[in-house]
Amino acid sequence: MGCTDKGTKKGSDQRSEVIGSLSTELFKLKTSDETGRMIEEILQVDEDSVSNITRKSAEELKKEYDRSRKIPEDEFREYSILTSKAESIWEEAKEQNDFNMFRPYLEKIVQFSRKFADYWGYEGHPYNALLEDFEPGMTVDTLDQVFSRLRDGLIPLVEGVTSSSHKPQTDFLFRSFPQDKQKEFSLEVLSQMTYDFEAGRMDETVHPFAIGLNSKDVRVTTKYDEDDFRTAVFGTIHEGGHALYEQNLPDELAGTILSDGTSMGIHESQSLFWENFVGRNKKFWEQNYDLLKSYSNGQFNHVGLDQFYHAINEAKPSLIRIEADEMTYSLHIILRYEIEKGLINGDIEVADLPTIWNEKMEEYLGVTPPNDSQGVLQDVHWSFGAFGYFPSYALGYIYAAQLHQAIKKDLPQFDMHCENGDLDPIRQWLTNNVHQYGRMKSPAEIIKDATGENINPEPLLTYLEEKYKPLYRF
Amino acid sequence: MGCTDKGTKKGSDQRSEVIGSLSTELFKLKTSDETGRMIEEILQVDEDSVSNITRKSAEELKKEYDRSRKIPEDEFREYSILTSKAESIWEEAKEQNDFNMFRPYLEKIVQFSRKFADYWGYEGHPYNALLEDFEPGMTVDTLDQVFSRLRDGLIPLVEGVTSSSHKPQTDFLFRSFPQDKQKEFSLEVLSQMTYDFEAGRMDETVHPFAIGLNSKDVRVTTKYDEDDFRTAVFGTIHEGGHALYEQNLPDELAGTILSDGTSMGIHESQSLFWENFVGRNKKFWEQNYDLLKSYSNGQFNHVGLDQFYHAINEAKPSLIRIEADEMTYSLHIILRYEIEKGLINGDIEVADLPTIWNEKMEEYLGVTPPNDSQGVLQDVHWSFGAFGYFPSYALGYIYAAQLHQAIKKDLPQFDMHCENGDLDPIRQWLTNNVHQYGRMKSPAEIIKDATGENINPEPLLTYLEEKYKPLYRF
Numbered sequence: 001m002g003c004t005d006k007g008t009k010k011g012s013d014q015r016s017e018v019i020g021s022l023s024t025e026l027f028k029l030k031t032s033d034e035t036g037r038m039i040e041e042i043l044q045v046d047e048d049s050v051s052n053i054t055r056k057s058a059e060e061l062k063k064e065y066d067r068s069r070k071i072p073e074d075e076f077r078e079y080s081i082l083t084s085k086a087e088s089i090w091e092e093a094k095e096q097n098d099f100n101m102f103r104p105y106l107e108k109i110v111q112f113s114r115k116f117a118d119y120w121g122y123e124g125h126p127y128n129a130l131l132e133d134f135e136p137g138m139t140v141d142t143l144d145q146v147f148s149r150l151r152d153g154l155i156p157l158v159e160g161v162t163s164s165s166h167k168p169q170t171d172f173l174f175r176s177f178p179q180d181k182q183k184e185f186s187l188e189v190l191s192q193m194t195y196d197f198e199a200g201r202m203d204e205t206v207h208p209f210a211i212g213l214n215s216k217d218v219r220v221t222t223k224y225d226e227d228d229f230r231t232a233v234f235g236t237i238h239e240g241g242h243a244l245y246e247q248n249l250p251d252e253l254a255g256t257i258l259s260d261g262t263s264m265g266i267h268e269s270q271s272l273f274w275e276n277f278v279g280r281n282k283k284f285w286e287q288n289y290d291l292l293k294s295y296s297n298g299q300f301n302h303v304g305l306d307q308f309y310h311a312i313n314e315a316k317p318s319l320i321r322i323e324a325d326e327m328t329y330s331l332h333i334i335l336r337y338e339i340e341k342g343l344i345n346g347d348i349e350v351a352d353l354p355t356i357w358n359e360k361m362e363e364y365l366g367v368t369p370p371n372d373s374q375g376v377l378q379d380v381h382w383s384f385g386a387f388g389y390f391p392s393y394a395l396g397y398i399y400a401a402q403l404h405q406a407i408k409k410d411l412p413q414f415d416m417h418c419e420n421g422d423l424d425p426i427r428q429w430l431t432n433n434v435h436q437y438g439r440m441k442s443p444a445e446i447i448k449d450a451t452g453e454n455i456n457p458e459p460l461l462t463y464l465e466e467k468y469k470p471l472y473r474f
Numbered sequence: 475m476g477c478t479d480k481g482t483k484k485g486s487d488q489r490s491e492v493i494g495s496l497s498t499e500l501f502k503l504k505t506s507d508e509t510g511r512m513i514e515e516i517l518q519v520d521e522d523s524v525s526n527i528t529r530k531s532a533e534e535l536k537k538e539y540d541r542s543r544k545i546p547e548d549e550f551r552e553y554s555i556l557t558s559k560a561e562s563i564w565e566e567a568k569e570q571n572d573f574n575m576f577r578p579y580l581e582k583i584v585q586f587s588r589k590f591a592d593y594w595g596y597e598g599h600p601y602n603a604l605l606e607d608f609e610p611g612m613t614v615d616t617l618d619q620v621f622s623r624l625r626d627g628l629i630p631l632v633e634g635v636t637s638s639s640h641k642p643q644t645d646f647l648f649r650s651f652p653q654d655k656q657k658e659f660s661l662e663v664l665s666q667m668t669y670d671f672e673a674g675r676m677d678e679t680v681h682p683f684a685i686g687l688n689s690k691d692v693r694v695t696t697k698y699d700e701d702d703f704r705t706a707v708f709g710t711i712h713e714g715g716h717a718l719y720e721q722n723l724p725d726e727l728a729g730t731i732l733s734d735g736t737s738m739g740i741h742e743s744q745s746l747f748w749e750n751f752v753g754r755n756k757k758f759w760e761q762n763y764d765l766l767k768s769y770s771n772g773q774f775n776h777v778g779l780d781q782f783y784h785a786i787n788e789a790k791p792s793l794i795r796i797e798a799d800e801m802t803y804s805l806h807i808i809l810r811y812e813i814e815k816g817l818i819n820g821d822i823e824v825a826d827l828p829t830i831w832n833e834k835m836e837e838y839l840g841v842t843p844p845n846d847s848q849g850v851l852q853d854v855h856w857s858f859g860a861f862g863y864f865p866s867y868a869l870g871y872i873y874a875a876q877l878h879q880a881i882k883k884d885l886p887q888f889d890m891h892c893e894n895g896d897l898d899p900i901r902q903w904l905t906n907n908v909h910q911y912g913r914m915k916s917p918a919e920i921i922k923d924a925t926g927e928n929i930n931p932e933p934l935l936t937y938l939e940e941k942y943k944p945l946y947r948f
Contacts, residue, residue: 010670
C-alpha cells in the first residue's frame with residue numbers, strides 16, 4: 001500500500017504548498033465544531049434507534065475527531081508543509097548519500113511527533129500514542145515482548161541459512177523475461193486469486209501499491225524488471241492480497257469510515273498471506289510452474305521444480321528492507337522499531353542514527369551498510385513523519401502466520417487447493433474471518449476470533465523453521 | 475488536452491456520486507456570497523492601488539462567478555450526476571453500436587445546455603452563451619463566416635487529393651517499431667522543442683493529453699502503437715506544443731486564474747503549430763529522418779526522404795475525426811459545429827442525429843459511416859455536455875496557420891531553424907507572442923497583436939493549397 005505521486009523537480013515548492021493547503025482544509029473540516037456536534041448527536045441517540053454500523057462509525061469518527069482536535073491548526077499546517085518538503089530533501093539526501101542534509105528536517109519531524117504524542121496523551125510509553133494511528137490498541141509492552149521473542153528466534157535461523165553449504169542456485173532467475181509475458185502471467189495469477197477485474201484494474205508503476213477507492217474500484221499496480229520476473233510476479237500477488245481485502249469489504253459498510261482495512265498490520269497480513277503462504281508455497285508452483293515456463297523465453301528449461309522452489313525461497317541477510325526475504329524481513333523492522341521508540345522518548349538522538357543503524361544491522365543480520373543511502377536513508381517513511389508505521393510490516397508477517405495455522409485447521413485441504421489452482425475457498429475463508437468485518441472489529445478482535453489466540457510470534461517462527469531447515473539442511 | 479480517469483465497470487455508480495458531490499462542493503465554494511464579496515472588493519479598489527494582474531484576475535473571476543451564480547445549485551448537481559453517468563452509457567452505446575441507448579441521456583444534456591444558455595444570457599444565437607466557456611468572445615456570426623469560407627475552400631482540395639493519381643505509398647509506415655525506441659525518439663524531439671524535463675515528465679496513456687498543474691509541473695502523455703510509430707511521435711509533438719504553452723506562462727501569474735491558456739482554441743493552435751508546421755515540415759525531417767531511422771528496425775531502409783515526407787502527409791477523407799489529417803480535420807469539426815448550433819436553438823432534434831451526421835459526412839467528405847459507432851457516437855464530448863468545445867479544434871488550425879504566416883515574417887529563417895534542429899527561436903517567438911500573456915489577453919487580442927489581423931481562414935487555406943497541390947499534383 002502507499003501511493004506517492006512522482007512530481008517534477010521544479011514543481012516541488014508549489015506542490016508542497018498545495019498539499020499543505022489541502023491538508024489544512026481537510027483538517028479544518030474534520031475538526032470543525034459542526035462535525036463534533038454531528039458525531040455527539042449520533043452517540044447520544046438511544047442504542048436501539050441507530051444501527052450497529054452507524055454507532056460504530058460514530059465511535060471511530062469520534063476517536064479521530066478527538067485526536068485531530070488536540071493538534072493546534074497552525075502546528076498542523078507547519079507540519080504538513082515540513083513533511084511535504086522533507087520528502088524531496090530526503091530523496092536528494094539519499095541520492096547524494098548525505099545524511100546531514102536530511103538531519104535537520106528529521107529532527108524537526110521527531111520534535112513534532114513527540115509533541116503530538118503529548119497532545120494525544122498515552123499510558124506508558126509515548127510511542128503508544130503514535131502506534132494508535134496504524135495499529136489501534138497496540139502498545140510498546142506488547143511489541144517489546146513479541147518482537148524480542150521473534151528477534152531471538154530469527155537470529156539463529158539467519159545464522160543457519162548463512163552458514164549453510166546448501167545454498168540455492170539462482171542465476172536462472174535473472175534472464176530476460178519479456179514484460180508483456182510477465183504481465184500475462186501476473187494477470188492469470190490474479191484471476192486464480194479471484195481478483196475481480198470488473199471492480200479493479202492492473203497498471204504499471206515504479207513503486208507498486210494497491211488502492212481501494214471503494215470496494216467496486218480497487219486497483220493494483222505492478223513494476224516490471226525484464227531481468228527479474230520475481231518483481232512483477234510476487235509484487236502482483238502481494239498487492240493482489242491487499243486488493244482482495246478491499247474488494248471483499250461488505251456492501252453495507254460502503255461509504256462509511258468502516259469500509260476499510262482495520263489496521264495497517266491486518267492489511268499487510270493479507271498481502272503477505274498471499275505472497276508467502278500461497279505464492280511461495282511449493283504446491284502453488286506445482287500448479288503454475290509449467291504456465292510460467294510457457295510464458296518465459298526458456299530460462300527454466302533445465303530447472304526442476306525443487307530447484308526453482310529453493311531459488312524463489314532464497315533467504316540471506318541483505319542491506320535493503322524492501323529486497324529482504326520472508327525470513328530476514330522482520331529483523332529490518334525490529335531494528336526500525338527500536339530506533340523509533342528511542343527517538344520518541346528521547347533515548348536516541350537523530351544525530352546518532354547512522355551509527356546506531358549500522359551497529360544493529362551488524363548485530364541482527366551480520367551485515368554493515370557501506371553508506372547511509374543503503375542504510376539509514378533507505379526508507380521514505382520518516383520523511384513524511386510516519387513514526388509507528390514500520391511495526392505494521394512485521395505484525396503483518398506474524399498475523400499472516402497465525403491465520404495460516406488457523407486456516408489449515410478449518411481447511412485441511414489448503415495445500416491441495418493451492419496445487420489445484422482452486423483458490424476461492426482460501427479467499428472465502430479470509431473474507432469470512434477478516435475482510436467482511438472492515439473496521440467493525442479491531443485488529444486484536446480479528447486475530448482472536450479467527451485463530452482463538454492473541455498475537456503470537458510462534459506460528460511464524462515454526463513456519464520458518466519447518467520450511468527453511470530442510471531447504472538449507474541445518 | 476483533456477484527461478479522463480479510466481475507472482472500473484462496477485465502480486461507475488459510486489464514482490458518479492463522488493464526482494457529483496465534489497463538483498457540487500466546488501460549485502458552492504465558487505458561488506458563495508463570500509467569494510462574491512471578495513471579488514467586488516477588489517474591483518472597487520482604486521485602479522492605481524492594485525496591480526494589473528490582481529485587477530484582471532478579479533475581472534475574470536467575476537465573469538465565472540456571475541456565470542456560475544446563474545445556475546441553480548440543484549440543477550447543477552443533477553447535471554453533474556447526469557453527465558458523469560452519461561459518459562459510461564456513451565461508452566457502452568458506442569461499443570454496442572446502439573445510438574438509442576445514448577439518446578435519452580443526450581436529450582437531457584441538450585435540454586440542460588439550452589436552459590444554461592438561457593440562464594447565462596446571450597445576444598444573437600443561444601450557442602454564443604456556450605462558446606463563451608471555450609473561446610471567450612467568439613460568436614456564431616463570426617464562426618459562420620469563417621467556417622463557411624473554410625468549408626468551401628477545403629471541399630475542392632479534398633476532391634483534389636481524392637481524385638489524384640499521385641497518392642503516396644504508405645505501407646512502410648506500418649512496420650514493427652519497438653516501443654522503447656519510439657519513446658527514446660519522442661524524448662529527443664521533446665528536447666529539441668526545448669520542453670523542460672525538470673518541470674515536466676512524459677508518461678504512457680490510452681488517450682494522450684498534456685496537463686499543467688502549474689508552470690513548473692507540466693506533464694505530457696504518449697500512446698504507443700508498435701505497428702504505427704506516428705501515433706507516439708506526432709502525438710508527443712502535439713502534446714509537447716500544449717506543454718510549452720503551460721511551461722512558459724510567466725512566474726508573476728503563478729497561482730492566479732490567469733496562469734492558464736487564454737482559450738481552448740489558442741491552446742490548440744500551439745499543439746497544432748508544433749505538430750504540423752514544425753513536425754510535418756519537410757525541413758524538420760531533413761534534420762530528424764536519419765535519427766528516426768537509427769531507432770527503427772530498418773523499416774525505412776529503402777525509403778527516400780521525399781517518399782517519407784509524402785507518406786506522413788497523406789491526406790484522405792476518413793470516418794474518424796481523431797484519425798483525420800490536417801486537411802480533412804476541419805471538415806469533421808464544421809459538421810459538428812453545424813449540428814451543435816442546430817441542437818441548441820432547436821433546429822435539430824437528437825433523434826435525427828444519425829441521419830444528419832451521415833448526410834453531412836457524405837456531402838463534405840464523400841464518405842458514409844457504415845454504423846453509428848463510426849459516426850455520430852465516435853466522440854465522448856457530448857456525453858459530458860461540452861457543447862461549444864468542438865469549434866476550438868478548427869480554430870486551433872486557423873490560428874496556427876495565422877501564427878505561421880506571422881512568424882515567417884519575423885523569423886525568415888524559420889525553415890532553416892527546423893532544418894538545424896534549432897527550435898528555440900521558434901519557441902521564443904511563441905512565448906513572446908502567446909505564452910507570456912496567459913489569460914491577460916483575450917484570444918482575439920493574441921491573434922490581432924501577433925499577426926496584425928483578426929481571425930482569418932485564408933492563411934490555412936493558402937498553406938494547404940501550397941503544400942498539397944504539388945504533393946498530389948492537381
